Amino acid sequence: MPNEPTSTSEAAEGGRSRPRRVGIMGGTFDPIHHGHLVAGSEVAHLFHLDEVVFVPTGQPWQKETGKVTPAEHRYLMTVIATAENPQFRVSRIEVDRAGPTYTIDTLREMRDILGPDVELFFITGADALGAILSWRNVDELFELAHFVGCNRPGHRLTDTGLPDGKVSLVEIPALAISSTECRERVRKGEPIWYLVPDGIVRYINKTGLYLDDRVMDGTP
Ligand SMILES: Nc1ncnc2c1ncn2[C@@H]1O[C@H](COP(=O)(O)OP(=O)(O)OP(=O)(O)O)[C@@H](O)[C@H]1O
Numbered sequence: 001m002p003n004e005p006t007s008t009s010e011a012a013e014g015g016r017s018r019p020r021r022v023g024i025m026g027g028t029f030d031p032i033h034h035g036h037l038v039a040g041s042e043v044a045h046l047f048h049l050d051e052v053v054f055v056p057t058g059q060p061w062q063k064e065t066g067k068v069t070p071a072e073h074r075y076l077m078t079v080i081a082t083a084e085n086p087q088f089r090v091s092r093i094e095v096d097r098a099g100p101t102y103t104i105d106t107l108r109e110m111r112d113i114l115g116p117d118v119e120l121f122f123i124t125g126a127d128a129l130g131a132i133l134s135w136r137n138v139d140e141l142f143e144l145a146h147f148v149g150c151n152r153p154g155h156r157l158t159d160t161g162l163p164d165g166k167v168s169l170v171e172i173p174a175l176a177i178s179s180t181e182c183r184e185r186v187r188k189g190e191p192i193w194y195l196v197p198d199g200i201v202r203y204i205n206k207t208g209l210y211l212d213d214r215v216m217d218g219t220p
């Protein structure tokens with residue numbers, strides 16, 4: 001799978017090699033929008049990441065059952081949205097895993113694939129980070145990756161109450177976009193141009209996603 005992360009090369013910094021730094025941007029991406037892309041790009045810049053791997057969830061167990069678009073559509077939209085950025089990749093790791101999606105499983109798998117020397121940064125929004133204590137195996141999560149919480153309009157954390165040195169909060173250029181709002185706008189016949197990449201507008205128009213409350217079958 002050409003889009004999956006690799007463990008092989010080490011990035012050079014001032015002529016010296018340093019451990020590879022990989023960002024993991026987890027999300028339901030229903031649909032992916034410019035808020036997600038700006039967050040990935042800004043964290044890559046701030047933390048000198050070599051690449052950012054977008055990981056669409058398979059079965060997000062904390063989202064309302066039956067309301068989430070089939071994973072294959074969300075995966076394809078994520079590929080379309082990230083295709084032009086050489087630093088961005090997309091992983092099927094959660095889409096292909098059966099059962100509810102837990103970040104702990106993803107980080108363990110990523111560690112196995114990439115090896116112990118790669119530094120992992122899990123990128124998430126302040127809203128998701130605020131709820132992290134409810135995630136599966138929360139203590140082990142912090143052993144496997146550094147967590148980066150992005151403040152977004154309407155969701156701001158100043159103190160996480162989480163272990164020192166394991167979490168960073170960052171400001172990203174504010175984009176008050178949410179997937180919920182994009183879905184609502186499509187359903188009401190309002191434009192989503194410039195809230196999401198052009199290819200995503202075309203994909204949604206072509207497939208008829210979000211036109212009503214019906215969740216489509218998994219066939220793109
Ligand atoms: N505009 C934004 N700026 C920064 N981070 C964001 C933004 N929108 C979403 N995120 C973060 O990206 C991650 C994945 O988000 P998700 O796919 O759930 O999108 P969402 O817009 O929050 O979706 P929904 O409205 O359906 O809950 C989450 O951690 C979320 O907080």
Ligand SMILES: O=C(O)c1ccc[n+]([C@@H]2O[C@H](COP(=O)([O-])O)[C@@H](O)[C@H]2O)c1
Pocket residue numbers: 025026027028029057060062063101102103104124128134135136
């Ligand atoms: O591991 C968990 O228990 C867990 C619970 C809720 C959310 N997450 C992850 O948090 C990320 C953002 O989730 P969401 O629902 O806001 O799109 C995504 O990668 C989810 O898999 C993970």
